[in-house]
Amino acid sequence: MGLHGWRLASLIGAALVGGYALATAVSFFLGQLLPVGRSEATLIGHLLGFTFYAVAILWVFAVRRPGKAWLYLSVASIVFSVAGMGLRG
Amino acid sequence: MAQHTTVDDLPKGGFRQCMAWVHTWAGLSFGWLLFFMFVTGTAGYFDTEIDRWMQPELPPAPIGHNVHESASVLLNKAREEAPGAEQWLFTLPVDRNEPYAQLFWRGANTEAGASAERGERLVDLNTGETLQARETGGGQKLYQMHWLLHYTSRAYTDWIVATATLFMFVALITGVIIHRKIFKDFFTFRPRKGQRSWLDAHNVLSVTTLPFQLMITYSGLIFLGFSYMPLIVAANYGADGAGRTEFYGEVFSTPGLTEPAEKSASLIPLTTLIDQAESRWGEGRIRRIDVRHPGDANARIVVSENIDQTIASGAGRLVFDGVSGELLHNAPSASSPAKGVRDAFLGLHEGLFAPPVVRWLYFISGLLGTGMVGTGLILWAVKRRQNAERKRGSAPLGVVLVEKLNVGTVVGLPVGVAAYFWANRLLPVDLATRASWEAHAMFLTWLVMLVHAAIRPRQRAWTEQLVVAALAFSALPILNALTTDRHLVQSLTTGDWVFAGFDLTVLAIGVPLGATAWRMHRAQRKRRIAEESQPSQTQRANLSLGET
Numbered sequence: 001m002g003l004h005g006w007r008l009a010s011l012i013g014a015a016l017v018g019g020y021a022l023a024t025a026v027s028f029f030l031g032q033l034l035p036v037g038r039s040e041a042t043l044i045g046h047l048l049g050f051t052f053y054a055v056a057i058l059w060v061f062a063v064r065r066p067g068k069a070w071l072y073l074s075v076a077s078i079v080f081s082v083a084g085m086g087l088r089g
Numbered sequence: 090m091a092q093h094t095t096v097d098d099l100p101k102g103g104f105r106q107c108m109a110w111v112h113t114w115a116g117l118s119f120g121w122l123l124f125f126m127f128v129t130g131t132a133g134y135f136d137t138e139i140d141r142w143m144q145p146e147l148p149p150a151p152i153g154h155n156v157h158e159s160a161s162v163l164l165n166k167a168r169e170e171a172p173g174a175e176q177w178l179f180t181l182p183v184d185r186n187e188p189y190a191q192l193f194w195r196g197a198n199t200e201a202g203a204s205a206e207r208g209e210r211l212v213d214l215n216t217g218e219t220l221q222a223r224e225t226g227g228g229q230k231l232y233q234m235h236w237l238l239h240y241t242s243r244a245y246t247d248w249i250v251a252t253a254t255l256f257m258f259v260a261l262i263t264g265v266i267i268h269r270k271i272f273k274d275f276f277t278f279r280p281r282k283g284q285r286s287w288l289d290a291h292n293v294l295s296v297t298t299l300p301f302q303l304m305i306t307y308s309g310l311i312f313l314g315f316s317y318m319p320l321i322v323a324a325n326y327g328a329d330g331a332g333r334t335e336f337y338g339e340v341f342s343t344p345g346l347t348e349p350a351e352k353s354a355s356l357i358p359l360t361t362l363i364d365q366a367e368s369r370w371g372e373g374r375i376r377r378i379d380v381r382h383p384g385d386a387n388a389r390i391v392v393s394e395n396i397d398q399t400i401a402s403g404a405g406r407l408v409f410d411g412v413s414g415e416l417l418h419n420a421p422s423a424s425s426p427a428k429g430v431r432d433a434f435l436g437l438h439e440g441l442f443a444p445p446v447v448r449w450l451y452f453i454s455g456l457l458g459t460g461m462v463g464t465g466l467i468l469w470a471v472k473r474r475q476n477a478e479r480k481r482g483s484a485p486l487g488v489v490l491v492e493k494l495n496v497g498t499v500v501g502l503p504v505g506v507a508a509y510f511w512a513n514r515l516l517p518v519d520l521a522t523r524a525s526w527e528a529h530a531m532f533l534t535w536l537v538m539l540v541h542a543a544i545r546p547r548q549r550a551w552t553e554q555l556v557v558a559a560l561a562f563s564a565l566p567i568l569n570a571l572t573t574d575r576h577l578v579q580s581l582t583t584g585d586w587v588f589a590g591f592d593l594t595v596l597a598i599g600v601p602l603g604a605t606a607w608r609m610h611r612a613q614r615k616r617r618i619a620e621e622s623q624p625s626q627t628q629r630a631n632l633s634l635g636e637t
Contacts, residue, residue, distance in 0.1 A: 002098035002099045002100045002101045003098060003099040003101075004098040004099070008098070008099055011099065020318075023318070024318055024320045024321055024324075027318065027321050028320070028321055028324040028325070031321070031325065036427075037425075038325050038326070038339075039336060039339040039340050039425070040425050040426070040427050040428075041325060042321055042322055042325045042326070042336060042340075043340065043425070043427035043428060043431060044427045045318075045321040045325075046311065046314040046315065046318065046321055046431075047311060047314075047427060047430060047431060047434075049314060049318045049321060050255065050258065050307065050310040050311075050314070053255065054255070054258055054259055054262060057111075057259055058108070058111070058259070058262065058263070061099070061107050061108070061110070061111050062104055062107060062108075064099060064107060081324075084324065085324075088324075088325075
């Protein structure tokens with residue numbers, strides 16, 4: 001028996017919401033890491049954002065465990081956001 | 090257990106099965122919207138040609154002109170129509186992207202004699218008169234539907250369209266992952282084998298145009314990025330509106346523009362500025378002349394280069410002081426590497442640079458993409474009906490629903506597009522809201538086709554709608570001949586390629602639709618005969634639409 005019902009809905013939610021959070025956080029973090037100005041950092045983030053989003057979505061469906069997906073994506077999003085904020089100063 | 094009657098379980102199997110599940114559901118959930126986006130977006134590669142077909146009163150476009158004379162005609166027109174304006178924008182008829190000379194203005198003073206506070210006019214360069222033509226949404230409204238949709242607020246549209254595009258991107262990646270034999274599928278098509286044929290067709294269409302599909306999807310996402318991921322801007326510039334404005338200012342604003350000094354000064358003649366620009370870019374390569382605060386001491390004139398020699402969506406701009414004529418800035422669009430990459434993606438998406446052969450390739454790639462989405466939707470239903478009928482003799486409600494949406498959209502939407510063109514010729518020319526009614530005609534027709542699909546038997550619905558679609562497209566040249574004097578014979582003999590091209594293209598769409606309807610009808614009749622003689626074969630024959 002595969003994944004179904006609420007657990008499947010939770011997995012889809014993790015992919016869409018968690019993936020979105022991670023994509024935004026990583027895009028922001030990457031912009032701060034690179035030695036470029038503020039506008040350039042923002043543009044680079046936008047160019048790559050959807051790649052991170054898609055990768056995150058596929059990762060969630062490869063893992064197939066809603067709890068794990070939510071946990072990892074939340075933690076990673078927070079870590080990248082905080083690191084980005086730290087780098088921005 | 091009970092709540093998952095329509096969505097399959099995510100399989101327990103390997104990585105590839107999971108990716109297949111994602112591919113199936115990402116594709117299906119936004120499939121009909123993506124089909125709509127592909128149809129209207131593909132038409133957009135001939136947006137200005139469709140504009141011109143929809144305004145048959147306009148003379149053939151005067152591409153090729155003397156820039157000095159054109160600029161002076163437009164300048165006089167602006168002084169007459171829009172005194173005291175904040176901005177006059179002159180567009181020169183350089184190529185198919187801008188077939189007619191155009192004046193746009195905003196912030197004009199109606200008390201000083203301006204005809205409106207804001208407006209635009211197509212200008213006849215020989216007489217200086219406004220070119221009059223029927224009101225229409227034209228190719229512009231049609232192509233804008235692929236990202237503005239219609240009847241929706243912009244606040245939601247960007248999110249809906251971006252989500253659909255994201256799902257498309259995910260479907261493309263998972264499609265590549267679940268593919269075993271990418272090279273072999275280039276050459277594999279087994280017709281008349283039901284589900285297998287639909288899968289082959291879906292594969293061939295997707296594999297051959299994969300680079301185009303990836304480009305168009307990812308660049309589409311980049312277009313919508315600022316709306317869809319606003320937090321990236323917010324994190325860098327602050328979450329309030331001011332931060333956002335600051336970011337846009339840094340990246341997109343033209344340098345050197347200022348507030349008016351509220352002190353009058355006469356505008357410098359355009360001649361020397363035009364000469365300076367042409368000496369940099371070459372003759373006839375000025376696309377736009379943008380005059381800010383004409384008649385003010387702080388007037389600025391921005392001269393922009395044509396975009397036909399670069400894939401990137403932007404081109405060079407020269408910013409002059411509008412009183413002294415001093416060159417203030419030479420501002421390339423790609424002000425930084427990231428902006429350059431962004432411009433290249435957006436430029437590839439829009440294809441404004443494309444000469445005729447490349448433009449046709451864009452159009453055909455778009456049609457194949459439309460086919461990819463359409464075959465994907467049909468494949469979903471065919472496969473499930475086969476399995477369900479094998480197991481319990483009938484298809485579940487979800488499958489029936491998808492089948493009906495498929496007929497009503499895959500065939501019904503193109504009929505709606507044809508109705509958009511029919512309305513352009515049949516609505517009264519002086520109807521005030523005729524541009525809106527053209528669009529209403531399109532969506533009402535689509536609605537009628539969906540209702541038809543809902544109430545007719547499945548296979549009848551396909552043939553009947555295909556017949557309607559075939560007639561709707563094939564008869565457009567006749568309608569054009571009856572309602573204008575620019576009929577196909579006339580346009581072919583005089584070399585009016587916009588009109589000839591439109592008429593021939595709709596024929597090239599209509600005739601195969603008719604042929605498909607005919608083949609389907611014949612196959613259905615054969616099946617009925619087989620049914621009467623051998624009832625046992627009925628079920629198997631009914632299983633698949635693909636055999637037709």
